[in-house]
Amino acid sequence: MDVLYFAWVRERIGLPREKVETTAATVMDLVQELKAREERYEAAFADISALRVALDQELSEFDAPLAGVREVAFFPPMTGG
Amino acid sequence: MQVTVQDVPFDVGAVTSEFTQGAKGAGAIVTFTGVVRDADLGAMTVMEIEHYPGMTQKALEKIAAEAMDRWSLTDALVIHRYGRLVPGDQIMMVATAARHRKDAFEAAEFLMDYLKSRAPFWKKEILDDGRADWVKAKKDDEDALKRW
Numbered sequence: 001m002d003v004l005y006f007a008w009v010r011e012r013i014g015l016p017r018e019k020v021e022t023t024a025a026t027v028m029d030l031v032q033e034l035k036a037r038e039e040r041y042e043a044a045f046a047d048i049s050a051l052r053v054a055l056d057q058e059l060s061e062f063d064a065p066l067a068g069v070r071e072v073a074f075f076p077p078m079t080g081g
Numbered sequence: 082m083q084v085t086v087q088d089v090p091f092d093v094g095a096v097t098s099e100f101t102q103g104a105k106g107a108g109a110i111v112t113f114t115g116v117v118r119d120a121d122l123g124a125m126t127v128m129e130i131e132h133y134p135g136m137t138q139k140a141l142e143k144i145a146a147e148a149m150d151r152w153s154l155t156d157a158l159v160i161h162r163y164g165r166l167v168p169g170d171q172i173m174m175v176a177t178a179a180r181h182r183k184d185a186f187e188a189a190e191f192l193m194d195y196l197k198s199r200a201p202f203w204k205k206e207i208l209d210d211g212r213a214d215w216v217k218a219k220k221d222d223e224d225a226l227k228r229w
Contacts, residue, residue: 007131007203008215057136077218080202081115
């Protein structure tokens with residue numbers, strides 16, 4: 001699936017998007033997999049309460065299932081307006 | 082209903098005029114324009130607005146459609162910019178048209194509250210001394226959604 005990062009999440013991980021091969025059942029499982037990879041992921045995902053997630057471009061939750069999802073995006077709380 | 086996400090500036094006067102002409106039957110037009118202000122901690126030279134291209138348009142359309150649903154509006158408009166802006170630049174505007182002003186005012190406030198916290202934009206302030214930081218979401222902004 002495509003995994004996208006925005007704002008300081010993108011800066012900490014060091015790239016805007018990547019393809020990830022995963023069998024993670026939920027968003028939280030995917031986060032654990034990513035955190036186990038490298039320090040920069042650990043740093044970006046250290047505090048989940050400071051993050052939001054969108055599945056296929058709709059806001060979602062960290063306990064949401066990933067079955068059938070093609071695009072996951074992680075970002076901080078939005079600051080539009 | 083019109084939702085536009087763009088990097089180029091927009092002309093509030095021209096947009097308002099066109100919106101007003103198109104809003105047949107409306108007795109009230111409310112517009113709000115957001116402007117880049119100076120940073121809280123010093124002189125800001127640039128405000129960079131990042132967004133999520135695949136999601137932004139859809140998220141704004143959903144918010145605008147909900148406003149059309151919940152209030153008796155004849156029309157609604159949202160414009161939001163992204164990219165590099167400087168203090169004094171217009172970031173975004175909303176416009177609502179209704180037969181009566183209460184619907185137009187309330188729907189405009191609803192649009193503002195929701196697009197602050199539910200549309201995928203992130204602001205970064207770049208100060209004149211080179212420091213740069215992401216604008217933090219305010220608890221007040223999240224709390225503002227509860228009244229709707």
